[in-house]
Amino acid sequence: MSQKEIELILMRQLASYLAMPVFLVDTDGTLIYYNDPAERLLGRRFDETGEMPVQEWSTAFTPVDEAGAPLPPDALPLVIALSEGRPAHRRFGIRGLDNAVRQIEVTAFPLLGQGDRHLGAVALFWEVGT
Amino acid sequence: MKAVFLGTRGSLASPGPETARYGGNTSCVAVQGVGGTVLVLDAGTGLRRLGALLSAPLPRVDLLLTHLHLDHIQGLGFFPALYDPEVEIHLWGPASATQCLRTRLTRYLSPPLFPVHLRDLPRPERLSFHDVVSSEEFSVGEFRVRTAFVCHPGPTVGYRIAADSASLAYLPDHEPALGVPNFPLAGDWTSGFALARGADLLVHDAQYTLEEYKDHVGWGHSAWEHAFAFAELVGAKQLVPFHHDPAHDDAFLDGLLARYSRERPGLPFSVTPATEGAVFEVG
Ligand SMILES: [Zn+2]
Ligand SMILES: [Zn+2]
Secondary structure, three states: OOOOOHHHHHHHHHHOOOOOOEEEEOOOOOEEEEOHHHHHHHOOOHHHHOOEOHHHHOOOOEEEOOOOOEOOHHHOHHHHHHHHOOOEEEEEEEEOOOOOEEEEEEEEEEEEEOOOEEEEEEEEEEEEEO | OEEEEEEOEOOOOOOOHHHOOOOOOEOEEEEEOOOOOEEEEOOOHHHHHHHHHOOOOOOEEEEEOOOOOHHHOOOHHHOHHHHOOOOEEEEEEEOOOOOOHHHHHHHHOOOOOOOOOHHHOOOHHHEEEEEEOOOOEEEEOOEEEEEEEOOOOOOOEEEEEEEOOEEEEEEOOOOOOOOOOOOOOOHHHOOOHHHHOOOOEEEEEOOEOHHHHOOOOOOOOOEHHHHHHHHHHHOOOEEEEEOEOOOOOHHHHHHHHHHHHHHOOOOOOEEOOOOOOOEEEOO
16 A cells, blocks of 8 residues: 555545545546535545546546537646646536536646646636536 | 664753653654664654764664654754754655755754754765655665655655565544544545555554544644554554643653553553654564
8 A cells, every 4th residue: 555645634524624625636537536515516525435537427427618618628727737736617507417517616736746746636616606 | 774763852842850751852753773774753852862862973864754743843053963964864754745855954954943954064064855745655774664645734744664574554643534424434444554555563543542633633643542543443462652731741651551441441552652763673
């Protein structure tokens, strides 16, 4: 069992107390933690799923733009934060398993540790209505 | 290897007849290898007594600082080797995002906090500063040293010292239970796990009782219960509760040990709280 870096551990601990959905991914994009509020978006509990590879979690909901057209992955803030190493923000819709589209604001930022360690990225989701 | 406890107290030197046995000096542990290498873990007020312990002056001393809280560096200015032009000194400590280790230590080793400037020491070029980050490995003499950032306010590292098959993990200021209601989580989500895994000797923060911890969440320290749970999680062979709270005198610490021995029979590791002057043969 390899141990997560302290910054990821502390981020998880903070997220577990927050009321807005928080997603935490490692450098590969694997979803290593999501908090209780995020379970509503994914429709699954972290305690049940554990870690999820990017292919799995990114298809749990379909991101769509203002016109309802699917958004490519590289337009998503979390992907930008991870691949380009910079903060990113965007408003878009997500079509859940119930086929309803919810409007959300997403802010994502990379986690850079001391000694230039790339640790992953964090995304905060904010539901703004349907 | 041999670990000699020169300072066991947390936060503030607490000398007095009521703390004489567990000790009043702040964090400092000397680790001596069979080849004669000496590593010093933290430079609390206990560091002053290192000289008296050595039969002859060493050509080189490595001071491994976990962090720069005053109780871990206050002994530096009173370390005789600092003024001995023949001794090579290596200072290891956590990197920070803003200033290097040398600059941060100079804040303490300069007026008005201390009368002598680092640059005014004899042959200051014999001092080397090493900013360490997480998961770093280096060798000093016969020792292999590994570092990891751990849960404590400000950049703080823990150290794992290994020689041959013996290992010692040193986590004097550590709050792995922060934000974990049912401590511990699995090892991969626990601060310090990789560093302390399977250690022969685990020197770990045990500043509070569980009752006291409730009023000190986020201060960076552990309750004895957390130290027990952590030791069990990592599979340590011997736990040394360390960094005693200044308010915990000898009678109180004796009482704690008696209470936990009663309440927790059959622990998979032995428990020996740190006392000043204690010597542990590791491995
Ligand atoms: Zn301390
Ligand atoms: Zn501290």
